[in-house]
Amino acid sequence: MTIEFSNFSFRYESLDKPTLKNIDLRIEKGEKIVIIGPSGSGKSTLGQCLNGLIPHAIKGEVSGKLELNGHNTSALDMHKFTEQVGTVLQDTDSQFVGLSIGEDIAFALENQLMSNLDMYPLVKSTAKMVDLEDMLERSPHDLSGGQKQRVSLAGILVDDVDTLLFDEPLASLDPKTGKATIEIIDQLHQETGKTIIIIEHRLEDVLHRDVDRIILMEKGEIVADTTPNSLLASDLLEVHGIREPLYLSTLKAAQAPIDSNDQLAKFEQLNFEKYKSSVKTWFDSMPARHQIESTSTLLDVKGLTYSYDGEKNALEDVTFSVGKGEFVSILGKNGSGKSTITKLVMGVLEQDSGSIHLEGVDLSTLSIFERSQKVGVVMQNPNHMISHHMIFDEVAFGLRNRGLEEAAITEKVESVLELCGLSKFRHWPIEALSYGQKKRVTIASILVLEPQLLILDEPTAGQDYRNYTSMLGFIQKLNQELGITVVIISHDMHLVLEYTTRSIVIADSKLIANAPMTDVFCQPDLLEKANLSTTSLLELAIKMQINQPNLFMQHFINHESQTTLVGLS
Amino acid sequence: MNASKVKFGISYIDTKSPLHALNGITKFALFLAWVTVVLTTFDLRQIIVLIVTGLLLLRMTKVPFRVYKPLLLGTASVLTLNAVFMYLLAPTQGQQLIGSEHILLTLPGNYSLSQETLFYLVTVTLKYFSMFPIALVFVFTTHPTEFAASLNRLGVPYKIAYAVSLTLRYLPEVKKDFVNIMHAQQARGVELSKKAPLFKRMKNVAKVLGPLIFSSLDRADEISNAMTLRGFGRHQSRTWFSQSPLKKADVIALSLIGVIVILAVLKRLYETQLFWYPL
Numbered sequence: 001m002t003i004e005f006s007n008f009s010f011r012y013e014s015l016d017k018p019t020l021k022n023i024d025l026r027i028e029k030g031e032k033i034v035i036i037g038p039s040g041s042g043k044s045t046l047g048q049c050l051n052g053l054i055p056h057a058i059k060g061e062v063s064g065k066l067e068l069n070g071h072n073t074s075a076l077d078m079h080k081f082t083e084q085v086g087t088v089l090q091d092t093d094s095q096f097v098g099l100s101i102g103e104d105i106a107f108a109l110e111n112q113l114m115s116n117l118d119m120y121p122l123v124k125s126t127a128k129m130v131d132l133e134d135m136l137e138r139s140p141h142d143l144s145g146g147q148k149q150r151v152s153l154a155g156i157l158v159d160d161v162d163t164l165l166f167d168e169p170l171a172s173l174d175p176k177t178g179k180a181t182i183e184i185i186d187q188l189h190q191e192t193g194k195t196i197i198i199i200e201h202r203l204e205d206v207l208h209r210d211v212d213r214i215i216l217m218e219k220g221e222i223v224a225d226t227t228p229n230s231l232l233a234s235d236l237l238e239v240h241g242i243r244e245p246l247y248l249s250t251l252k253a254a255q256a257p258i259d260s261n262d263q264l265a266k267f268e269q270l271n272f273e274k275y276k277s278s279v280k281t282w283f284d285s286m287p288a289r290h291q292i293e294s295t296s297t298l299l300d301v302k303g304l305t306y307s308y309d310g311e312k313n314a315l316e317d318v319t320f321s322v323g324k325g326e327f328v329s330i331l332g333k334n335g336s337g338k339s340t341i342t343k344l345v346m347g348v349l350e351q352d353s354g355s356i357h358l359e360g361v362d363l364s365t366l367s368i369f370e371r372s373q374k375v376g377v378v379m380q381n382p383n384h385m386i387s388h389h390m391i392f393d394e395v396a397f398g399l400r401n402r403g404l405e406e407a408a409i410t411e412k413v414e415s416v417l418e419l420c421g422l423s424k425f426r427h428w429p430i431e432a433l434s435y436g437q438k439k440r441v442t443i444a445s446i447l448v449l450e451p452q453l454l455i456l457d458e459p460t461a462g463q464d465y466r467n468y469t470s471m472l473g474f475i476q477k478l479n480q481e482l483g484i485t486v487v488i489i490s491h492d493m494h495l496v497l498e499y500t501t502r503s504i505v506i507a508d509s510k511l512i513a514n515a516p517m518t519d520v521f522c523q524p525d526l527l528e529k530a531n532l533s534t535t536s537l538l539e540l541a542i543k544m545q546i547n548q549p550n551l552f553m554q555h556f557i558n559h560e561s562q563t564t565l566v567g568l569s
Numbered sequence: 570m571n572a573s574k575v576k577f578g579i580s581y582i583d584t585k586s587p588l589h590a591l592n593g594i595t596k597f598a599l600f601l602a603w604v605t606v607v608l609t610t611f612d613l614r615q616i617i618v619l620i621v622t623g624l625l626l627l628r629m630t631k632v633p634f635r636v637y638k639p640l641l642l643g644t645a646s647v648l649t650l651n652a653v654f655m656y657l658l659a660p661t662q663g664q665q666l667i668g669s670e671h672i673l674l675t676l677p678g679n680y681s682l683s684q685e686t687l688f689y690l691v692t693v694t695l696k697y698f699s700m701f702p703i704a705l706v707f708v709f710t711t712h713p714t715e716f717a718a719s720l721n722r723l724g725v726p727y728k729i730a731y732a733v734s735l736t737l738r739y740l741p742e743v744k745k746d747f748v749n750i751m752h753a754q755q756a757r758g759v760e761l762s763k764k765a766p767l768f769k770r771m772k773n774v775a776k777v778l779g780p781l782i783f784s785s786l787d788r789a790d791e792i793s794n795a796m797t798l799r800g801f802g803r804h805q806s807r808t809w810f811s812q813s814p815l816k817k818a819d820v821i822a823l824s825l826i827g828v829i830v831i832l833a834v835l836k837r838l839y840e841t842q843l844f845w846y847p848l
Contacts, residue, residue, distance in 0.1 A: 057797050079803050087798050094791035098810075099714050099738050106810035111800035113808050123810070137583070141741060155799065348752040372756040383784050384746065385753040387776050401758030445757070 001069050001084055001162040001195060003027040003050065008064035010045060010054060019045045021220040022064070029162070032189050032196040034206050034228075037217030038241045039436070039464040043199050046217070047167050050197070052081025082108075086156030090168040092148040093140070095155070101127065101143075102136035105154045126158040130184065145334055146177035150184070157188075163195040164188070170202045171462070174333045174491040175533040182208045201464050203237070204245035204536065207265050216240060228265035233258055241466030243494065246556075247536040251275055253559050254282035267536050272543045279544050286555040295323040298485050299345075299375075299453055303354035306340055314340045317354070318511045320504050322453070322487060327479050329496040329517065330489045332506035333531035338489050341506075342455055347371045358453070369401070376451035380458040382438040385445070391417070391428055395445045402449075412448055420444040420474070436467040440474075447478070454478070455487045460495050472499050476561075493535055497521060498557055505530050518550035518557075582709050584631035593715035593812070594722055595819040595826075596707055602826045603703045609837040612845040613692045616699050623702030630709045637705055644701050651697075652690045656682075663689035667846050688846060713737040718809035727807050735792070743785055750780050 005025040011018040020042045027033055037043040048054045055062055056078040066073045068084055089095045098104030105123045106116075114122075127133040130150040140148060149169065156164060166185065170178040186209035189196045200206050203214075207228060214231050216224035218240045224231055231237065237244050244252070247267055251258060256275035263269040299322040306315045315337045322328050332338040343349040345356055347368040356363045358374055379385055388394040392413060399409045417423045420440050425433065430441060439459070446454065456475070460468040476499055478484045490496055496503060496517060503520040505513040507530040513520050520526065524534050537556060541549035583589060588596070607619060627637065655662070660679055663686030664670045671684040711719075717734035721727045755761055759773045796802075815823075 051798055053794055053798065057794055078797065079800055082798055082800050089791070089795055089798075091791055093742060094788060095795040097735060097738060097792060097796055099712065099734060100811075103714055103810045107796075107801075108799040110807045110810055111803055113804055113806065116808055116810055116812060119808070119810055140738070159799075343752065346752065346756050348755060368755045369758045369760070372758070377753075377756060379749060379753055381749070381784070383780060383787070384749045385780075387750075387754060387780050398757040449757075 001029050002067075003163070003195070004065075004067045005049075006065045006067075008049070008066055009062070010049060011061045012045075013059045013061075018061075019220050020049070023222060025215065025222060025225065027195060027197065029195055030193045031213065032186075032211045033198070033213050033215060034203075034211050035197065035199045035215045035217060036201055036203055036242055038201070038466050039434075040219075041217040042220040043217045044167060045220075047087070047165055047197070047199050050163075051085045051087040051165055052076070052078050056081070082161075083159070084161055085163045085165055086159055086161035087165045087167065088149070088152045088156055088169060090171050092145065092152050092172070095152045096140045096148055099139055100136065101132055101138050101151050101154075104140075104151055105136075105158050107155055108159045122158060126154045129157060129188075130154045144177070145173050146180060149173070149177075149181060153184070153188075161194070163197065166196070166198045166200070168200055169198065170200055170205050172334075174531045175205070175493055176333075176528070176531040178202070178205050179208055179533060182206060186210070201242060203242060207245065210266070216242070229263060230260045232264040233260035233262065241464065243465040245536060246494070247540045249560070250537060250540055250556050251279065253556065253563075254279045267539060270543075276544055279540075280546070283544075283546060283552055283555060286551065286558075295325055297321045298324045298326075298359060299487075300357040300360075301341070301354070302357075304341070304344060304351055304356065305353045306337075306344060306349060306351050313509050315344075315351075315506075316509045318506070319354075320511060320514050322485060324452075325479070325483050325485055326502065327476070327486045327500050328488070328502045328504065329500035330487060330504045330506060331491060331496060331520075331530060331532060333491060336506045336530065337509040338506045339457060342377055342457055342489060345371070345375055345455065346377050372398070372451075373402070373449055374451055375453045375455065376446035376449060377455045378439075378443050378446055378457065378459065380461050382435070382442045385442045386430055386438065389429055389431075391422065391425055391430055391433075391441055394430060394441055395448050398445060398449045416444050416448040419447070436463050436471065439463070439471065443475075451484070453485045453487065455489070457489045458492075459488060460490065460492050468495070475499075491532065493521075493532060497535060497537070497553065498560060505532075507531075516550070518553045521553060522549050580708065581712050582630075582632050582636070583712075586629055586631040586710070587818075588626065588630050588706065588710045590816075590818070591710070591822060592815050592819045593711050593719040594815070595822050596711050597716065597719045597723070598823060599826055600703055600707045602830045604700060605830055606833040607696060607700050609833050611692060611696070611843055612836075613688075613695065614845065615833075616692065616695050619699040620695060620702065623699060623706070626706045627702045627709075630706055632709050637709075640705065641701070644698065648694045648697050652694045655693070656686065656690060660686065662686055666844055671848075684848065685846070688848070689844070692844070712811060714809070714811045718812040721807075721809065722812070728802070731801075739788070739792070742788070743781070746784050747777065747781050750777050750784075 003026070005023045008020060008023040009018050010020040023046065035043045035046060045054070048058060049066060054060060062074070068076070073081070096104050098107055102123055105126055106119050109119050109122065123136070124133055127136060130153055132147070132150055132154060143151070169181055169185070173181060182205060185196060185198070188194065198206055211228060214224070214226065214228055215222055216231065216236060223240065224236050232244065232248055245267070247270070248264060254275070256278040258264065262271060301321065302319050304315055304318040305313060307313045318341065330338045330341065340349070344351050345363070347363065347366070350364070363371055386394055388397060395413045395416060396409050399412060414423070414426070417426055420443060422437070422440055422444060425437070430438065433441065459471060459475070463471065472495065475486060479486045488495070488500060500517050503513065503515065503517045504511060505520060505526065512529060513523070513526050521535060521538060527534055537553055538549050541552040546552050603619070607616070610616065661683070664683055666689060667685045669685060672681045673684050673687065674682040676682065714734045717730040720733065721730040751761060754773070754777055759776055761770060761773055765773065
């Protein structure tokens, strides 16, 4: 099926300005396309135009033309769209409407009035395409994120559509599962010849397998429509706030001779010989490493064990400590128990055995609220934390509960809002903020309590590179200038690599590593166990025959943090 | 082990028992028939037969006894309490209904306990109780969407029937959100434990509900988009993956149920005395 946008614009009913402006784009049958762009660039809106949600479920003003197979879509019914374009949504939980895998795959068929005698074999064979044929009876609660996504995919494939549209398929997946997803999509593309459109901002992960073209969007317009190689050789990604593949950033940092004729999109196809000398020279210029001085212990966790159901341990005998002023990450796949640690530190759960001390004080002697004065926890979803209408009240809430004088509260809240760059929004309602700004509000509402330890659960989830760099830059500033100890819980390898100094790795409820981050990242076997993957930085170091890959990583990180600092100031 | 960790839930448990093999419609019909029969009778003999059969069916589900033991005990104690209150409100109900009076225990006022009232209270309590085992059988052995499919087949519009199934699907997610929000609020000094006075606690729970409702509405929006994208609501009706045709066992069971219901209704119509009292 060919897709053609000509001079296409769209404005949401609730907004003043158009979200898509004069889009001209043609996608041929069987192509594999990636659409990238920062948050708010209109890439998801473009997807919604393709699958018919716009104009059928989401209202707004359309101008220009969108043609599917040469037919103008303005007259098409919703179901004509769904017959041609299958969509896998970002949030696989919302897409999984059935109570079992089989049922969910059959959902589209049920709606088409297919008799269930015809349904069974079709569901079974579709499930086989994504390796789920033995689990048809399983319910969504028993599945991992990757499995849920495969169910969503099967639920679309069962309908035999021409075009598959993936809306940020990697957003909630750990690195290993993300790679597997890209492989499945690629395999489907090759076996069925369907048109594939992937909307994503994790470019390096998408490029794990070949793509034909990349469309770069910014502010509702297409700014580039080109091959992966020429896009990577250009500076467009940097200009528009998209993260380049790590190996490429390294090559650029080393000022290696890159031109648009180079094969840059696939790591394996890089011409390593060509870049070797400049990379080596760059690495040799690394200044001697200064030792990080050891500090006194702030958080001390010993033999921590917890079980939700009394049968299976979510955490088993976990022991580690965090020193004052450190910036530490806790890594592990979804469900490995890493969030359980936070809940135990917060005191909303009570450990079965083991102890947690903060500055020598046993936390079990303190109430949840008393603990929250010392340990601030920022949850993944800001909507779960925010309970007030106005920003000022939200930030002041914890202080008011503490029973402070209103004058003192005002002073503290204002200085925190200033610190978080939220001063000008002081009297705004929270609904008017973007997701990233809401996240900042939640951080501000915790910081105002002046905790000694700040724990952030998946701070980058749902944010694009530009937002997340400024967010993490801010947290780093808190760490370095105010001396607040920070623990980040994440499976985002880039984040961990660039900002934290030490990693604690949890896999299947046990602690499997507690070492400087660069050491952890040099151990593929260890990462494998935690469903993480090595970064292309390590692979580049190996290809360049550098025998101290951890120092190589460190050099790159130092370089990056310097350039970001320059960029911020 | 902490007591709060014990799994407490009434949900579908697949043990592959013969009852699981029956069609959802059959089980739903059984449940409705059961309730009808119970409502027609005040006959202790019939009620005891129903309870024994109900408990036997519950055993046939092969669901381990420990799963439903707390539920049975809980219901029994609530119903007993209910009987006590009935006695406190109307201590002479039995005498009035049966028309005789044999005092067992003399108490002040009109609170003397008569043999008739005692018998009446036992009958009523057991009557209510007899509906409980079969409700458990239904829940344990019927997959929720099979239930939705049955509802649809019995004439309930499919959009409503599917809403039932969706509720069951997303209840655990909403519960997860609720717990997260509660934790976040607790950490900022909202007291939700028994330490706070009741009124304050209710006010604080309301603070959790706000964000919960908003996050649930967001979710509902996404789910509805996801369903639209897969063609939900396109036709006047839909088919059901989890609906199976009626088998021989179902037909036999349904006929048996039908006969029993008719007999029970006939008994009720020809009964001279509504309340069976042998003494």
